[in-house]
Amino acid sequence: MTEPVTQSGFDYLIVGAGFAGSVLAERLASTLNARVLIVDKRPHIGGNAYDCYDDAGILIHPYGPHIFHTNSKDVFDYLSKFTRWRPYQHRVLASVDGQELPIPINLDTVNRLYGLNLTSFQVEEFFASVAEKVEQVRTSEDVVVSKVGRDLYNKFFRGYTRKQWGLDPSELDASVTARVPTRTNRDDRYFADTYQAMPLHGYTRMFENMLAHPNIKVMLGTDYREIMDFIPYRHMIYTGPVDAFFDYKYGKLPYRSLEFVHETHPVEQFQAVGTVNYPNDYAYTRISEFKHITGQTHQHTSVVYELPQAEGDPYYPVPRPENAELYKRYEAEAQALTGVTFVGRLATYRYYNMDQVVAQALTTFGKLRARHESAATEATPGD
Incomplete structure (x- = not known):
């Protein structure tokens, strides 16, 4: 306009x-x-956070799921001038060895993957026993193997990172995986921030008010x-x-881009949580289902597949x-x-x-x- x-x-x-x-x-x-x-x-x-209703009447994020979380009271209070919030804690599963397991890796991830019955204290010892000693943590591979060892690295991180970045984790800066925690308890929330919520009427409405x-x-x-x-x-x-x-x-500054493939299905729920990662199978990295994220009630559901690519809109430096x-x-x-x-x-x-x-x-x-x-x-x- x-x-x-x-x-x-x-x-x-x-x-x-x-x-x-x-x-x-x-x-x-x-x-x-x-x-x-x-x-x-x-x-x-609204930039990449823009949301809208698709042809089925489901609120979607055309540029992939945007989950709001912060530890900053100032940021949360500022945005609260322009929106009310719906409390939402994002959960992610990873499809590994025929199971859908919590990510970030936690106590349940290890027990279910290996058929164990470890306690929080024992899983800490487990991580210590499989971790590889890395003299100087330089790469994304170093970060993960020094925390949880080679097998968990191969199952959960290496394939996902190769798809996402087009590079092996050994070629990427440590910052890529340094942000992903490893938990010894059963906390299956993807984020641990103080404030976790979604704009009640969507991001676009918040931007309009702004x-x-x-x-x-x-x-x-x-x-x-x-x-x-x-x-x-x-x-x-x-x-x-x-x-x-x-x-x-x-x-040109190098970026990774994404192709988003949106689908609507005639079922109320497509998957158990907001996002399921596919580190080892398929060309896409993850599938997200919007109704988990927005809280919308609808007889159908819309999902988005994310396929990383070298060319296209710049998303990830x-x-x-x-x-x-x-x-x-x-x-x-x-x-x-x-x-x-x-x-x-x-x-x-x-x-x-x-x-x-x-x-x-x-x-x-x-x-x-x-x-x-x-x-x-x-x-x-x-x-």
């Missing part, structure tokens, strides 16, 4: 209507009374380059791919040292620009959870506000 522009233009042109851009638009408009134009190439707001301020104008289906020379603005906030901003002058070095060249260019602020996953070439993007945007707003207030103090009448 396009709205008329005032003669005096905008204080901020924000490129991208996902979490980073929308949070900054809302903060700038409501706190500083700034005039904001937010532009997105896609025909919708962008409802009269100072915010939204332009969808538009490349910012098409309008930036015609619409006056004082400062740009860019949330797109940083290499694209600089016309790939140092080469590939964590390898040479890619980090390439990003540093773009980062230096970005930091040299005074008229543009780079924020968000793609603009900073980092894999952030949703709450981390919100936190980064709120921190960025604090810096922009300080600069705004400093400029207002220095301004003289007639400026």
Whole structure:
């Protein structure tokens, strides 16, 4: 949608209507009374967190499941201004050796996989007995085998990682698997964060509420380059791919992409939990069923299969040292620009959870506000 522009233009042109851009638009408009134009190439707001109802009337996430979780009270309280919440704790099973077993690996995973009856104390000893000694943890393989040994690594991690990244875990930075915990109890929740909930009426409704301020104008289906020379603005906030901003002058930053295959089935429930991982079989990595996640009641159900691929929309920065070095060249260019602020996953070439993007945007707003207030103090009448 396009709205008329005032003669005096905008204080901020924000490129991208996902979490980073929308949070900054809302903060700038409501706190500083700034005039904001937010532009997105896609025909919708919300970025990858966008949700909508499919032809069957089921609320789905077109870009794969987005499960909100955070330990930050500030982030949760901020988003709570724009949505009510439905408590939800995500659970994931992995299809291994003909069984569907809890992931992250916990006491039940080990007992059921090996036909054992270990206690929490005994499973801790079990992990210690199978763990491989790694002098220096450098790769994703090192992380896992040093915790749970080679067999569990092969059954749960190696195949999944190879599909997801197109690389063996021995070729990937330790950060890829370092975030996955191993539990000695029966806790089968995928996340352990303090706040775990889904927006009651969906993410898109939350974004609509966030962008409802009269100072915010939204332009969808538009490349910012098409309008930036015609619409006056004082400062740009860019949330797109940083290499694209600089016309790939140092080469493309490597990403992994995903193909999403959506299906609707004439049954009330397709699988036992929100997500089932397939580390060793099939081309897809996982299947997610939306009704678990949204809490919707419906006689049919919709699922999504995720198939990792090398080409397509950028989703996951590939964590390898040479890619980090390439990003540093773009980062230096970005930091040299005074008229543009780079924020968000793609603009900073980092894999952030949703709450981390919100936190980064709120921190960025604090810096922009300080600069705004400093400029207002220095301004003289007639400026």
